[in-house]
Amino acid sequence: MKLKTYFSGTVEAAMELARQELGPETMIVYSRKADKANRHLGEYEVVFAIEEAAEPAVPPAAAPQPSEPSPLPAAGGDQWASLARFSAEVADLKRQMARISGAIGRTGGFRAATPELGEIYSSLVDDGFEHALARDIVDAVQSGPEAQDGATLQQAVTAELAARFATSEPAAEPAGQRRIIALVGPPGVGKTLTLVKLAATLGLAARRPAQILSIDNVRIGAPDQLRTYASILGLPFRFAETTQALSEALDEARSRRVVLIDTPGLSPRDMEEGRALASFLSKSPEIEVHLVLSATAKSADLMRAVERYRGFRPDRLVFTRVDETVSFGSMLNTAIRSSVPLSYLATGQAVPEDLEPATKRRLLGLAPDAAVGVASAA
Numbered sequence: 001m002k003l004k005t006y007f008s009g010t011v012e013a014a015m016e017l018a019r020q021e022l023g024p025e026t027m028i029v030y031s032r033k034a035d036k037a038n039r040h041l042g043e044y045e046v047v048f049a050i051e052e053a054a055e056p057a058v059p060p061a062a063a064p065q066p067s068e069p070s071p072l073p074a075a076g077g078d079q080w081a082s083l084a085r086f087s088a089e090v091a092d093l094k095r096q097m098a099r100i101s102g103a104i105g106r107t108g109g110f111r112a113a114t115p116e117l118g119e120i121y122s123s124l125v126d127d128g129f130e131h132a133l134a135r136d137i138v139d140a141v142q143s144g145p146e147a148q149d150g151a152t153l154q155q156a157v158t159a160e161l162a163a164r165f166a167t168s169e170p171a172a173e174p175a176g177q178r179r180i181i182a183l184v185g186p187p188g189v190g191k192t193l194t195l196v197k198l199a200a201t202l203g204l205a206a207r208r209p210a211q212i213l214s215i216d217n218v219r220i221g222a223p224d225q226l227r228t229y230a231s232i233l234g235l236p237f238r239f240a241e242t243t244q245a246l247s248e249a250l251d252e253a254r255s256r257r258v259v260l261i262d263t264p265g266l267s268p269r270d271m272e273e274g275r276a277l278a279s280f281l282s283k284s285p286e287i288e289v290h291l292v293l294s295a296t297a298k299s300a301d302l303m304r305a306v307e308r309y310r311g312f313r314p315d316r317l318v319f320t321r322v323d324e325t326v327s328f329g330s331m332l333n334t335a336i337r338s339s340v341p342l343s344y345l346a347t348g349q350a351v352p353e354d355l356e357p358a359t360k361r362r363l364l365g366l367a368p369d370a371a372v373g374v375a376s377a378a
Contacts, residue, residue: 003049007034007042014046026050117142120157127329128299133336137161158364165332167358168316168341180250180259182281184312185292186305187265190320190346192222194292195260196229198344200352203258204233210258211236215246215277218264226262243280261287271308278311288315290343295319299330306338316343319358323347328366 004022008014011031018026031046038045117138124134141156181198183191195212203210212230214237216222223239230237238253240246246261253259266274281289291314293302306314317338319331322345335342342363348354356362 003029003047006046006048007038007044008046009043011044011046014042014044014048018046018048022048022050114142116153120153124329126327128327128331129329129333130299130337133333137164161332162360162364165335165360165363166339166341167360167363168343178254178257178259178286180261180284180287182261182263182287182289183292183318184263184281184289184309184314185265185318186308187219187267189265189292189294191265191292192216192226192229192262193349193351194318194320194344194346194355195226195262196233197346197352197355199230199233199235199258199260201355202260203235205352206258208257209255210260211238211253211256212260212262213238213240213246213249213253214262215240215243216262216264217241218266218270218273222262222264243276246280266308268308271311275311278309282311282313289313290316290318291340292318292320293334295322295328295331295345296325297330299333302330302334303337306334306340314340316341317358318342318344318346320346322366323354328363331366332363 004018006014006018008017011028014031015028026048027050029047029049031044034042034045120141121134121138124137125131129137137157137160140160141153179202181202183195183198185191199210199212202208212226212235214223214226216226227237227239238249240249250259263277264270264274281287289312291306291309291312293305297305317335317340319342322328322331331342342358345356345358345362346354347356
């Protein structure tokens with residue numbers, strides 16, 4: 001019995017080639033996708049076996065020919081069964097190694113004190129928390145007395161998460177207080193629709209005189225779109241092309257209890273153009289700067305956006321598209337890492353129903369089920 005390996009684009013092509021070279025009695029031992037090192041030889045690696053007539057033994061001094069198939073002793077039924085078992089064991093070992101590799105990748109080599117804490121760590125990572133932050137949270141929990149008490153473990157994780165981020169929306173505002181809110185953020189995250197929801201919620205629904213301003217001179221048609229929204233809501237609208245014009249518009253709107261400012265969506269390459277606006281907003285303490293981000297983005301992308309908008313000195317974070325994702329850890333991850341409080345969550349397209357204050361109870365209720373006990377949320 002001798003074996004020979006063929007590489008080919010298909011198993012059928014390898015079979016045809018083997019029968020031509022080894023004869024019609026050749027048999028397939030196994031076939032599989034070729035590994036990366038041999039992929040250039042063919043898509044599939046196919047091993048064939050064939051019975052061969054007894055040949056004189058090769059003298060020890062004779063060097064084996066590299067082109068010849070590897071000789072094996074004649075294989076009977078028991079030997080074929082052993083070969084099959086060996087192949088199955090190798091395949092099972094590969095599957096186990098893949099599982100171990102995946103587990104190490106998910107945990108980053110982190111070892112929790114208990115299996116329950118390990119599951120919580122994995123759940124946090126799967127939901128969008130950075131490995132380092134997930135480790136910090138679990139370390140803080142497992143170093144406390146709650147780690148030994150399964151009944152309070154979920155509450156301990158909830159409390160640890162709640163202590164690490166802040167929300168800012170007040171339950172009630174002092175009478176007569178004027179609010180000026182500017183929404184900033186990357187393009188396409190839903191700033192304009194969020195602004196309209198805020199106008200309806202803080203202005204019309206609360207019976208406060210409101211006005212909408214826009215300095216979005218980047219997106220084509222943006223002022224006209226917002227002017228239409230303002231007309232539907234029955235609110236005054238003004239477009240300011242420059243920061244000087246925006247300053248004048250704010251002075252003229254002093255009688256308005258709520259003023260909402262729409263700004264252009266700035267991509268990474270546009271940040272230089274937004275420097276004047278960033279300077280104006282960051283130097284105006286009466287203006288609340290809300291950075292609008294999408295809940296569907298990855299943690300790394302969200303943190304890059306936060307860093308790009310540091311020059312605007314955002315006071316709060318607003319997350320849109322909360323209804324479009326089932327992974328919410330990236331939101332809390334961003335709030336914790338940036339130390340910027342959360343203010344609002346946009347959960348759909350309806351105006352103004354699909355906008356709600358970002359409370360800790362609501363946010364912890366979105367966190368991984370395995371990681372927190374919603375009932376105990378702050």
